[in-house]
Amino acid sequence: MVGALGVSQVAFLILAALTVLSALTVVVHRNPVHSAVALVSTLCLLALFFFALDAQLVAILQVIVYAGAIVVLFLFVIMLLNLQAQSRATGGPLLVAAATLGGVALAGLVVSGLGRAAAPPAAGVGAGFGETAALARELFTAYLLPFELTSLLLLVAIVGAVALAKKADG
Amino acid sequence: MGPTPLGWYLALSAVLFAIGVLGVLVRRNVIIIFMAIEIMLNAVNLAFVAIARSRGSMDGQVIVFFVMTVAAAEAAVGLAIILAMFRNRETTNADELATLRW
Numbered sequence: 001m002v003g004a005l006g007v008s009q010v011a012f013l014i015l016a017a018l019t020v021l022s023a024l025t026v027v028v029h030r031n032p033v034h035s036a037v038a039l040v041s042t043l044c045l046l047a048l049f050f051f052a053l054d055a056q057l058v059a060i061l062q063v064i065v066y067a068g069a070i071v072v073l074f075l076f077v078i079m080l081l082n083l084q085a086q087s088r089a090t091g092g093p094l095l096v097a098a099a100t101l102g103g104v105a106l107a108g109l110v111v112s113g114l115g116r117a118a119a120p121p122a123a124g125v126g127a128g129f130g131e132t133a134a135l136a137r138e139l140f141t142a143y144l145l146p147f148e149l150t151s152l153l154l155l156v157a158i159v160g161a162v163a164l165a166k167k168a169d170g
Numbered sequence: 171m172g173p174t175p176l177g178w179y180l181a182l183s184a185v186l187f188a189i190g191v192l193g194v195l196v197r198r199n200v201i202i203i204f205m206a207i208e209i210m211l212n213a214v215n216l217a218f219v220a221i222a223r224s225r226g227s228m229d230g231q232v233i234v235f236f237v238m239t240v241a242a243a244e245a246a247v248g249l250a251i252i253l254a255m256f257r258n259r260e261t262t263n264a265d266e267l268a269t270l271r272w
Binding site for chain 2 (some may be wrong): 009035036053078083091100103126134142153164
């Protein structure tokens with residue numbers, strides 16, 4: 001079986017298994033800090049996939065913004081709240097069984113739907129695909145308005161986060 | 171031989187999304203629910219990047235850029251809400267935070 005697969009396919013399968021494993025760790029681990037560390041490894045593995053898909057800038061942003069800033073924010077909140085591993089971390093066994101069944105059914109449905117869909121012809125990519133210059137050209141021409149709205153969104157998020165997190169009498 | 175087929179990436183994306191849905195349904199800690207939402211967002215990002223590569227178009231990667239920005243804003247506001255709720259109720263259990271008033 002392995003003989004029929006190329007090196008890149010074998011690497012994909014190994015990395016995909018690791019990614020699914022660490023994503024499951026995020027979901028099932030009782031200790032929130034361990035979940036956050038597993039989230040870092042999931043995000044870094046996804047960054048490797050982005051590199052393999054010629055999305056260099058997105059991969060680097062993934063590590064800096066997601067694995068860096070966002071997960072550090074999670075860890076800060078976990079430490080601020082001093083959360084311990086919880087004895088009753090999940091809903092009842094009936095809920096867990098139903099949700100597991102639903103999750104497997106959802107994954108099976110999407111994967112089988114993908115199997116039926118005709119694969120589009122793979123287009124070749126030009127030089128510089130996925131590099132900063134190409135992404136920036138799209139961002140500042142075709143997507144200029146959404147880009148500016150994003151900056152407004154971030155401003156609102158900063159003000160909102162400060163207003164929500166400060167003490168009521170402050 | 172040759173490059174990894176698009177379908178494999180989309181299948182991985184679907185599995186990751188299902189894991190995220192599972193986390194939101196099963197876990198009761200709001201912070202873990204939040205992390206499961208991040209996994210779902212990333213699963214969709216993987217699909218966007220894979221399809222962008224397959225079509226040879228940059229649009230998918232631009233959308234991923236926006237998704238990351240929105241996820242950062244969402245994490246900042248969401249975690250601030252969790253902090254405010256914890257100050258009032260001393261809990262992060264979603265079952266005990268069912269009412270929308272203090």
